[in-house]
Amino acid sequence: MSHHIVEFKDVFFRYPDGTEALREIHFRIVHGESVGVVGANGAGKSTLLQHMNGYLMPTSGTVTIGDVVLTKKTRREIRKKVGVVFQNPDDQLFMPTVFDDVAFGPLNLGLDEASVRERVHQALSVVRSLDLRDKPPHHLSAGQKSAVAIASVMAMEPDILAMDEPAANLDPRSRRSLITLLKTFKHSKIIASHDLDLILDVCGRCIVMRDGRVVADGPSAEILSDRSLLEENDLELPLSLQRQVMA
Amino acid sequence: MSHHIVEFKDVFFRYPDGTEALREIHFRIVHGESVGVVGANGAGKSTLLQHMNGYLMPTSGTVTIGDVVLTKKTRREIRKKVGVVFQNPDDQLFMPTVFDDVAFGPLNLGLDEASVRERVHQALSVVRSLDLRDKPPHHLSAGQKSAVAIASVMAMEPDILAMDEPAANLDPRSRRSLITLLKTFKHSKIIASHDLDLILDVCGRCIVMRDGRVVADGPSAEILSDRSLLEENDLELPLSLQRQVMA
Amino acid sequence: MTFDERYFDIGRLDRLSYKDTCVHRLDPRAKVIATVMFLFTVISFPKYEVVALAPFFLFPVLLMTVGEIPILFIVKKMIIVSPFAIFIGIFNPFLDTRTAVVIAGIPVSAGWLSFLSILLKFALTISAALLLIATTSFPAVCHALRRLGFPALFVSQLLFLYRYLFVLMEEAMRIIRAREMRSFGRRSTGMKVFARLIGTLFLRTVDRADRIYYAMLSRGFQGDVPTLKRSRIAAADLAFMAATVAFLAVFRSFRVTEEIGRIAQELFL
Amino acid sequence: MHMADALLSPAVGATLWAGTAAVGGYASKRLKERIDDRLIPLMGVLGAFIFAAQMINFTIPGTGSSGHLGGGMILAVILGPHAAFLVMASVLTVQALFFADGGLLALGCNIWNLGIYPCYLVYPLIYKPLLGKSQKQSRIIIASVTSAVVALQLGSFSVVLETLLSGKSELPFGAFVLLMQPIHLAIGLVEGFVTAGVISYVHGARPDVIESVSSSRPLGDRVSLKKIVITFAVLAVITGGVLSWFASTNPDGLEWAVEKAYGRSELPEKGQGIAPVLKAIQEKTAFLPDYNFKPTGSASEKEEADPGWPGIDAGTSAAGLVGAAIVLGMIVFVGMGIRAFRRRDT
Numbered sequence A, B: 001m002s003h004h005i006v007e008f009k010d011v012f013f014r015y016p017d018g019t020e021a022l023r024e025i026h027f028r029i030v031h032g033e034s035v036g037v038v039g040a041n042g043a044g045k046s047t048l049l050q051h052m053n054g055y056l057m058p059t060s061g062t063v064t065i066g067d068v069v070l071t072k073k074t075r076r077e078i079r080k081k082v083g084v085v086f087q088n089p090d091d092q093l094f095m096p097t098v099f100d101d102v103a104f105g106p107l108n109l110g111l112d113e114a115s116v117r118e119r120v121h122q123a124l125s126v127v128r129s130l131d132l133r134d135k136p137p138h139h140l141s142a143g144q145k146s147a148v149a150i151a152s153v154m155a156m157e158p159d160i161l162a163m164d165e166p167a168a169n170l171d172p173r174s175r176r177s178l179i180t181l182l183k184t185f186k187h188s189k190i191i192a193s194h195d196l197d198l199i200l201d202v203c204g205r206c207i208v209m210r211d212g213r214v215v216a217d218g219p220s221a222e223i224l225s226d227r228s229l230l231e232e233n234d235l236e237l238p239l240s241l242q243r244q245v246m247a
Numbered sequence C: 001m002t003f004d005e006r007y008f009d010i011g012r013l014d015r016l017s018y019k020d021t022c023v024h025r026l027d028p029r030a031k032v033i034a035t036v037m038f039l040f041t042v043i044s045f046p047k048y049e050v051v052a053l054a055p056f057f058l059f060p061v062l063l064m065t066v067g068e069i070p071i072l073f074i075v076k077k078m079i080i081v082s083p084f085a086i087f088i089g090i091f092n093p094f095l096d097t098r099t100a101v102v103i104a105g106i107p108v109s110a111g112w113l114s115f116l117s118i119l120l121k122f123a124l125t126i127s128a129a130l131l132l133i134a135t136t137s138f139p140a141v142c143h144a145l146r147r148l149g150f151p152a153l154f155v156s157q158l159l160f161l162y163r164y165l166f167v168l169m170e171e172a173m174r175i176i177r178a179r180e181m182r183s184f185g186r187r188s189t190g191m192k193v194f195a196r197l198i199g200t201l202f203l204r205t206v207d208r209a210d211r212i213y214y215a216m217l218s219r220g221f222q223g224d225v226p227t228l229k230r231s232r233i234a235a236a237d238l239a240f241m242a243a244t245v246a247f248l249a250v251f252r253s254f255r256v257t258e259e260i261g262r263i264a265q266e267l268f269l
Numbered sequence D: 001m002h003m004a005d006a007l008l009s010p011a012v013g014a015t016l017w018a019g020t021a022a023v024g025g026y027a028s029k030r031l032k033e034r035i036d037d038r039l040i041p042l043m044g045v046l047g048a049f050i051f052a053a054q055m056i057n058f059t060i061p062g063t064g065s066s067g068h069l070g071g072g073m074i075l076a077v078i079l080g081p082h083a084a085f086l087v088m089a090s091v092l093t094v095q096a097l098f099f100a101d102g103g104l105l106a107l108g109c110n111i112w113n114l115g116i117y118p119c120y121l122v123y124p125l126i127y128k129p130l131l132g133k134s135q136k137q138s139r140i141i142i143a144s145v146t147s148a149v150v151a152l153q154l155g156s157f158s159v160v161l162e163t164l165l166s167g168k169s170e171l172p173f174g175a176f177v178l179l180m181q182p183i184h185l186a187i188g189l190v191e192g193f194v195t196a197g198v199i200s201y202v203h204g205a206r207p208d209v210i211e212s213v214s215s216s217r218p219l220g221d222r223v224s225l226k227k228i229v230i231t232f233a234v235l236a237v238i239t240g241g242v243l244s245w246f247a248s249t250n251p252d253g254l255e256w257a258v259e260k261a262y263g264r265s266e267l268p269e270k271g272q273g274i275a276p277v278l279k280a281i282q283e284k285t286a287f288l289p290d291y292n293f294k295p296t297g298s299a300s301e302k303e304e305a306d307p308g309w310p311g312i313d314a315g316t317s318a319a320g321l322v323g324a325a326i327v328l329g330m331i332v333f334v335g336m337g338i339r340a341f342r343r344r345d346t
């Protein structure tokens, strides 16, 4: 199923103010793969993810999603395939109730009412938030917001999922259920996070970024246990691999 | 030095919409103690911290800071003693340049120009951000913002420090230097966080909240290694105490 | 201009103002006053004046080069805002067709002269305003305004506006992207969704204002936003002002350009 | 629809700046008297909100073209006139500085056109009476749409007047009005509907916000219609007086506008009557002496259109061209020199 493939070829991206945020990015994600992106603040993770469905377009190089090369013309098609969850769920929930928000995408896909309800129901149950359906998003706790944001993307049944720092502000239990949810999502996914333990748990493969470049790419178990590689890149061992010295 | 004492006595708090966010809160923090507050999303941690300097006033019960009972009259005095760092540094860095922001507190304390400059210099060097002094906060990275937010509270030389989720969005290296900074602060401090590893590192004592109540209070090393207690409260063992099963 | 472009644009202008050149180091008050004098002088030229405006380009060019401001950036921004002035001015050549001058045998109508004059004045005034910000920074301009007698309340909230401009624009940008991501260019860009979207943004903004207020209170805010005096008028500032005044006075009072032309003609023709 | 510096005469610019500054001082003073200091960050952040909101486009139904929010009316409804006026002034200031919309001298005009009308005229005189005590959706829509349309019509009409009084444009009054008003009618309608949508959304989702914000609002019902009308009358008379006095130093604009507006025949004895007086005034008050621009335009003189008009013969104009070329060349040279010098330095 080639439509679950993501390929970056020599991608450079420069923000209009001259910041070189991506340089020579080159990788390929095949169907069903789960890839973590890690790196210091400002390394370019969010910028990379924003190329996944054409919010940003490469300054040079090509991004291919499935069989389709990302261009201004194709990006509308591509957005139907790739679901992106942002760092801050507040930015993502713009409709006045949880139901409206989750229904927004499916409605725009042109589905009929019954299927829209079906999809909303489905997506909200996956994240265990069915009882929130009539609440306005600003009355939800941080963790509930994240869950709904994920549901609103899931309701579009994307082939590829991209998430930017999904676990920030979640309590440990919610973080754990997010991990479970991510593990059950069978399609390709790409996750940017500072939570190296989450990456280690969810992603088989890991990409390390630094100053807009990919500096390492390989199995998470290997990369995330390579202390000197991590420290060179302003990271450190996942906490679960650090030995705790008890007081 | 009794002015570093914090005491909550039977504190209840109800938001105007009827949410009972704090119930029967009772604890005492003595001079130099370092206390972590943990709990699920919506447990009431932020609400608790907002009582520390009178943003919120108890619906019933009393909060005592030092020798002073918190009332509408005393809260201006109390605010000089207690420094609070919020979850989102963007809400906290409200002045147009880093320098102005850090100087804001000392200026309001009525210090003369020379001492204000001295304090700003001091506070910014502690967080290693002296060279950012003339930058506007919106051009800082997330980690730099957090550091400056901490400096702007430190510049007031508070007797008591309260921090809400200080490490969210920091990369592992910046998180580590935050931990070092917190360990060097000698006065009383109280930190609310989902990052149980950070609490375990920095705080000798830990309070667990659930539905607005304190359900456990004791040495961090004990509480944070009590798996069943943690799981009852939607938490889990700190990652560094979890054994990682490598693939 | 698209949202992103506008956002990046002011971000870029803002960054330019944090450079450190001798123009940037001048006292903000000196630059504000000089700019206002410059603007008034340019505007005070009569309707048909074209030639005498030429020397005034020296002012923006000097600021731009000494202040290391990229010229293309300024020109681009000027072009973006030009439509209204052009739209109003372009009627002049059609409405005012009397011959004003004959140049090399070709009669030029007064309307063209006044249109050209509008364009030149436009370029001069707009570039001066942009360069003020690019070489001074918005907070510094605000502090200068305060010390020049603008109400404290106005200036304080202007500073807040500047501070949160970027925060909120970024927030809006992410909301737009979220909407785009799930709307596939269909419906839902209409007015109803728009109103709710703006409403949501508004509510969040009000909540944020509350949190900011708390943060201010916790740092001893008592109703006045205090600031340190950060600059004294120095000799360099006085020299800059004096030079500006002299420059403006000379080129406003004497038709220097034409004199130069006449001398050149006598020498070479 | 921002007024631009280049279309402005110093007199018009200065007068409107003075008027705007007076209102701004008044608003600050009134706010300061009864301010809830919570309002300072709220005003600032809402100013930023207007920017953010203006950047979000939407499709205007049936046309496919897109529009965005102006903001004056929303601010007035939420903050009350004084605070709303100051926020609007800040928004326009930032637009003038960062986006170069209009320019610094025209800022006075723009604040006048887009700030004073919605906040001090339309909000108390139209919005509040129309809305009354009800909070019904239909009432909100009627009040918002009417207010937005009226405010924008006043604003755009003022642009016309300011342009004509400045005398840099040749557009005849009638044509100019016919150009400006209908466009702004459409914009006003859209703005009105959006304003109504946002206000009723906020009202539905968080009624406490509008209530809490407006309860800390210092003005409210206390200011009587009479006071506002009187204030405006006084302001209008003063402005008119000052303006026409200033404008007479540039009689071109004023007379010309008057002439187009009322038809020539209704201005009697222009040749002997007004012109010499104006000229005398001008000689005494001119901002800077107008060298070389002798036949300032009393209309009759213009009509005669003597061949060399406006008083430059072919010789001098050629000299002017040559001079301009030389001067501009020198400026470019200086600029490039500094650039090169800098580059070598670093």
Ligand SMILES: Nc1ncnc2c1ncn2[C@@H]1O[C@H](COP(=O)(O)OP(=O)(O)OP(=O)(O)O)[C@@H](O)[C@H]1O
Binding pocket: A015, A016, A017, A019, A020, A021, A039, A040, A041, A042, A043, A044, A045, A046, A047, A048, B141, B142, B143, B171, C008, C011
């Ligand atoms: N809108 C923008 N305009 C200009 N530069 C930007 C913009 N957004 C990001 N950058 C810059 O691009 C680089 C990469 O930023 P990006 O947001 O991708 O980092 P990140 O890896 O996601 O960091 P974080 O961990 O803090 O989220 C940084 O240097 C940043 O300053």
Ligand SMILES: Nc1ncnc2c1ncn2[C@@H]1O[C@H](COP(=O)(O)OP(=O)(O)OP(=O)(O)O)[C@@H](O)[C@H]1O
Binding pocket: A139, A140, A141, A142, A143, A169, A171, B015, B016, B017, B019, B020, B021, B039, B040, B041, B042, B043, B044, B045, B046, B047, B048
């Ligand atoms: N402004 C408010 N109005 C009404 N209810 C509120 C408000 N703020 C918080 N609450 C409610 O009060 C309870 C406690 O919230 P609080 O923000 O203190 O939780 P928290 O422990 O800080 O959670 P998190 O880990 O998500 O930050 C929650 O049920 C929340 O929904």
Ligand SMILES: [Mg+2]
Binding pocket: A045, A046, A047, A087, A164
């Ligand atoms: Mg990021």
Ligand SMILES: [Mg+2]
Binding pocket: B045, B046, B047, B087, B164
């Ligand atoms: Mg909280």
